[in-house]
Amino acid sequence: MTVAQLSPCGGADLFDADAARSFTLDAQLYYDAEIFEHEKAAIFHRAWMQVLHVEEVPETGDYFTCKVIDQSLFVIRFVARFDVVSYYVRTAEQ
Numbered sequence: 489m490t491v492a493q494l495s496p497c498g499g500a501d502l503f504d505a506d507a508a509r510s511f512t513l514d515a516q517l518y519y520d521a522e523i524f525e526h527e528k529a530a531i532f533h534r535a536w537m538q539v540l541h542v543e544e545v546p547e548t549g550d551y552f553t554c555k556v557i558d559q560s561l562f563v564i565r566f567v568a569r570f571d572v573v574s575y576y577v578r579t580a581e582q
Contacts, residue, residue: 532557
């Protein structure tokens with residue numbers, strides 16, 4: 489089964505007050521590794537993801553680290569008075 493075959497089509501007719509008659513996603517969408525790889529490439533690695541608000545690194549030198557799916561991020565405030573915040577993605581495996 490492909491990702492396209494699992495995608496719903498339609499509109500309001502997908503939902504009903506009776507949950508048994510409503511559209512539900514195929515369970516495969518939640519655990520299939522191939523679909524997850526497709527989503528990582530199509531969604532998470534192609535789009536900007538907000539990982540923090542600028543106020544969370546208020547002072548020069550403040551930093552924040554996190555992971556988005558399989559990418560480690562390092563966000564640092566360089567110069568507080570100019571609102572310069574930069575981020576780095578670790579590209580080399582250790």
